Amino acid sequence: MTRHTLDQLEIGNTAVVRRLNAGGAIRDRLMDMGLLPGTPVLAEFRSPLGDPVAYRIRGALIALRRSQAREVEIDLSEGACQ
Amino acid sequence: MTAQTVKLCETCPAYDASALKRLGVKVGAADYVVALAGNPNTGKSTIFNALTGLRQHVGNWPGKTVARAEGGCDYNGRQYRLIDLPGTYSLLSTSVDEEIARDFILFGKPDVTIVVVDSTRLERNLNLTLQILEITDRVVVALNLIDEAQRHGIQVDARHLSRRLGVPVIPMAARRLQGIPELLQAVEQVAKGLYATRPHRIHQFGAKLERALNGLIAQIEQEYPGLPNARWVALRLLDADASIEQAIREHRLGDLNRDVEASGTEKAVPAEVVA
Numbered sequence A: 001m002t003r004h005t006l007d008q009l010e011i012g013n014t015a016v017v018r019r020l021n022a023g024g025a026i027r028d029r030l031m032d033m034g035l036l037p038g039t040p041v042l043a044e045f046r047s048p049l050g051d052p053v054a055y056r057i058r059g060a061l062i063a064l065r066r067s068q069a070r071e072v073e074i075d076l077s078e079g080a081c082q
Numbered sequence B: 001m002t003a004q005t006v007k008l009c010e011t012c013p014a015y016d017a018s019a020l021k022r023l024g025v026k027v028g029a030a031d032y033v034v035a036l037a038g039n040p041n042t043g044k045s046t047i048f049n050a051l052t053g054l055r056q057h058v059g060n061w062p063g064k065t066v067a068r069a070e071g072g073c074d075y076n077g078r079q080y081r082l083i084d085l086p087g088t089y090s091l092l093s094t095s096v097d098e099e100i101a102r103d104f105i106l107f108g109k110p111d112v113t114i115v116v117v118d119s120t121r122l123e124r125n126l127n128l129t130l131q132i133l134e135i136t137d138r139v140v141v142a143l144n145l146i147d148e149a150q151r152h153g154i155q156v157d158a159r160h161l162s163r164r165l166g167v168p169v170i171p172m173a174a175r176r177l178q179g180i181p182e183l184l185q186a187v188e189q190v191a192k193g194l195y196a197t198r199p200h201r202i203h204q205f206g207a208k209l210e211r212a213l214n215g216l217i218a219q220i221e222q223e224y225p226g227l228p229n230a231r232w233v234a235l236r237l238l239d240a241d242a243s244i245e246q247a248i249r250e251h252r253l254g255d256l257n258r259d260v261e262a263s264g265t266e267k268a269v270p271a272e273v274v275a
Ligand SMILES: Nc1nc2c(ncn2[C@@H]2O[C@H](COP(=O)(O)OP(=O)(O)OP(=O)(O)O)[C@@H](O)[C@H]2O)c(=O)[nH]1
Pocket: B001, B038, B039, B040, B041, B042, B043, B044, B045, B046, B047, B057, B058, B059, B060, B061, B063, B064, B065, B066, B085, B086, B087, B088, B144, B145, B146, B147, B148, B172, B173, B174, B175, B176
């Protein structure tokens, strides 16, 4: 297991949320989107400009900006990151 | 929803036409105010239109509701004012149009709040549902899109969910007008206090936090006499919610006249939400 953040997750791969590094409003927003420790997240596709990226979270497709995804620490098996 | 669909429905046998009169916008002094809340795209406007006979824009984005719409209906001789709210994922981390919904749910003093949930994404939708159950016990859950759930092989045990949440849960396929009579009945029962809800609540605070809360609540009530949900506001202040702090500082807490015009123009993002 290597420690990474969600913005590093490659399209088509799944990771599990380890912790949220942000505080305040950003943290509230991420949790409201269903990103709690233990939640599996699939990076589904990237928008044409590369940001945001659409993630599958608890059955819904959620677009996160890179600045937000960076705040989410994930666990994943080797090789799932760029 | 088109006017045609509404007409069709009046002839459909499941519809208790004698009990429901759609009043459109012609609603006078209503007996009850009913808010339609829920995550985006769960069918709030579809239900609103079925009840009022109005044609509030329905559809996938960009038809989403960005301002609140009002209409009325008469059910069993009582007048209901219905408020169709923009979709929101949360009462906590709100975007600008979500704030309109949040403010009405918290400060608009609805007699009943219908929380419209998407049966195919129940887990996600329960976040807002539980937040609303924290602040009011007059709630009816509209378990909408059960036709979609069935198509995906998902079965939701509405009775069990109702027991766990402590409020009525009505399975619906609002686009086909399924469940509308049952929804009306549940709203009536909760409005009249005939259904004793026991809302599921998570918060159990220690004595220390309660003391801090009570001190803040007293100050908030002094500053904003009659403000509903001062306790919720106090909790947000303790949680350092910058938007609530600012609203208090600018003396616009509970000010419900900040609706923005429906614009329908937003940048295309290939997903449901930009968080
Ligand atoms: N299959 C199915 N579709 C539905 C049902 N109810 C609503 N819809 C459809 O879902 C889409 C969204 O419905 P709306 O009523 O606009 O949803 P809303 O909750 O008002 O959406 P926002 O205002 O954006 O939050 C529309 O295409 C509706 O026709 C239902 O019970 N079953």
